[in-house]
Amino acid sequence: MLDRLRSIVQKVNAARDLQSALDIIVHKVRQALDTQVCSVFLLDKDINAHVLMASDGLKKESVGHVSLEVGEGLVGLVAKHAEPINLQDASLHPSFHYLKDTGEENYHSFLGVPIIHHRSVLGVLVVQHEERRRFDESEEAFLITLSAQLSGVIAHAEATGAIEGVSPSGHKTSDTVFPGVSGSSGVAIGEAVVVFPHADLSQIPQRRTRDIEGEIEFFNSCLELVRQDMRNLHAKLAGQVAEEERQLFDVYIRMLDDAALGNEIVERIRMGFWAQGSLAYVANEHVRSFEEMDDPYLSERAIDIKDLCARILFYLQDKVVVETEYADCTILVSEEITPSMLAEVPESKLKGLISVKGSGNSHVAILARTMGIPTVMGAVDLPYTQLHGKEVIIDGYKGEVITNPSDQIRARFLETIQEQDQLDKGLLGLKDLPCETADHHRVHLWVNTGLMTDVMRSLDQGAEGIGLFRTEVPFLLAEQFPSEEEQYQIYREQLEAFAPKLVTMRTLDIGGDKSLPYFPIEEANPFLGWRGIRVTLDHPEIFTAQIHAMLRASVGLDNLQIMLPMISNINEVKSALQLIKKAYRELIQEGVKVKYPPVGVMIELPAAVYQTRALARLVDFISVGSNDLTQYLLAVDRNNPRVANLYSAFHPAVLSALQQVVEGAQAEGKPVSICGEMAGDPGAAILLMAMGYDVLSMNAASLLKVKSVLRSITLEVAEELLENVMQLDDMQLIRSAVDLSLYNAGVDRLLRSSRTN
DSSP states (O other): OHHHHHHHHHHHHTOSSHHHHHHHHHHHHHHHHTOSEEEEEEEETTTTEEEEEEEESSOGGGTTTOEEETTOHHHHHHHHHTSOEEESOGGGSTTOOOOTTTTGGGOOEEEEEEEEETTEEEEEEEEEESSOOOOOHHHHHHHHHHHHHHHHHHHHHHHHHHHTTBOTTSOBOOOEEEEOEEEEOOEEEEEEEEOOOTTOGGGOOOOBOSOHHHHHHHHHHHHHHHHHHHHHHHHHTTTTSOHHHHHHHHHHHHHTSTTTHHHHHHHHHHTTBOHHHHHHHHHHHHHHHHHTOSSHHHHTHHHHHHHHHHHHHHHHHHHSOOOOOOOTTEEEEESSOOHHHHHHSOTTTEEEEEESSOOTTSHHHHHHHHHTOOEEEOOTTOOGGGOTTOEEEEETTTTEEEESOOHHHHHHHHHHHHHHHHHHHHHGGGTTSOOBOTTOOBOEEEEEESSHHHHHHHHHTTOOOEEEEETHHHHHHSSSOOOHHHHHHHHHHHHHHHTTSOEEEEOOOOBTTBOBTTBOOOOSSGGGSSOTHHHHHHOHHHHHHHHHHHHHHTTTTOOEEEEEOSOOSHHHHHHHHHHHHHHHHHHHHTTOOOOOOOEEEEEOSHHHHTTHHHHHHHSSEEEEEHHHHHHHHHTOOTTOTTTGGGOOTTSHHHHHHHHHHHHHHHHTTOOEEEESGGGGOHHHHHHHHHHTOSEEEEOHHHHHHHHHHHTTSOHHHHHHHHHHHTTOOOHHHHHHHHHHHHHHTTOGGGGGSSOOO
């Protein structure tokens, strides 16, 4: 049964579209279970019904025309409860609803299982049989397993149709939402421009061409070059391999003939598509056809097709550099956006970013936040190659992409953009005012930075210091470890720009989702592995060079603070302090007049929460990294779209941990700050101030919004709110209570700003 399961999944994965996938499913499942009927019903939200989309056994003319309203019949019952139903005689069940014109009156036994993707029921997979019997446990298990494995394929196929504005049953649809994770907050509306790396057939977008004949001529010239390559390879291998092996290159040449692949690609170009996209489309069609074949020898020929077409693609890309045209309102889209792709777009035209891969902590996301560009990362279900030239909306607050927007949705988001602009202009008047509550409680607002452009933007927003300088960003953008001198130049520039304000430099924090291309860390579980201080203590030469550069850069400025990441025990702090003191002594011996800086630790791990007092005794300050602390406390990867909805800094356990850290630091008389997304959330900032955090450090874009909120309330009100929410045991109730507090303070417009779930 396992072999049959694998075979079905493989063939469905190779299907060209939704209908082909469904037809394969019903045919193969009927064969595998030796039953008389297999059908698939899919939910069409536009008509609020489950539509019979494919069937092997019921009347063909009923497919696409027969439907059940949501909750109707046994199919509706399976979908409603998201559980299988296995009946000996379906007609005796009170929910049975006879579907006329399908021919199902002859069938009695019924087994239906839900098709579920990301907690949503997409539809129901059904098998039926004339004989009155219950399907056995192995048959039910087979269908459940198959449904679970195929749900993603069906969801992707549905999404591809939705981008073209078509629902599963063929109705016109709009406002299709694709979830991801927020990379940078904000809202943007624009035209998708799909960019891609070279020599990858799977990532070539479908673009139109203005010069069909010129494109055909260019394609044919590249095709001839590949033919010549094949002839040369055939000749080169003479006497080296058996003649039958050499014949493969003759086969390749015949495949390139006008009557074969070459002709199909030309016909696609004549339809108005560019050569690269036409090649990718035809190649993928043939690869699917071969992979669907049962004969192992023939299915392996898919590799030959990929190889041959990759050779053609090489010449298509080598001969002419494709100049990407950027729309005035460009939404840049790619499987994985790189900094170089970002740099290619004129800044005045770039309105938003969508990356299918990547996380909210990737350096592209950091760059996007620096530039103030709304960004969605990890939109794994988005059929991005079909998006080029289409209008899309980015909701960087929720981490969502909306395709095929309706007039109503477009108008609503345009209003949000206008509100954002007005709000930002209105907040500029707060730049030079202190962050002080209505009853004169002072809070210090610092910023998180990673690049020099961050510093300029931060100073423009009235930042009072840098609570987190991510020293790994220059490492991520380099091709090798930056030398001590290169690091010195970077650090000096940061310290000078902010002097005399304090700059907190975190030592190199790599590992987890931040890997260096020249220093790869491959682990089964990287977030619980070799990262942060663990790496640099194991490589003291890297750590010492960085400390030397930081200390030298601070000479004459004396505004440096050093912070240690990923601390889990006091021995790590003691080891790091020994290395810092050693580096300090070495510079003093060299005659460098450097001042020993304050050193602090980041509280990011649950273990560190419970050792806050012990850690505070060793260092000069405590700083909470709210992103990682929340992630580790809840065992939720905030950059994984499948579980991102479970990530919330308003979880009662997170709030309790944050309060415990403050109490521990204050007991030892040490200042305590917090950096991360939570600090930049206006609602969360109220709670953090009430807890006793001395410094809130955030992205520059959030600074004036947080200042506006804190200046609008009193410390007494904030403390009362904190006392109330600490009695609540549900994160949604806590979020609602905080939102109500913002509303009562008259700053409810800021509810749209950087939501921390």
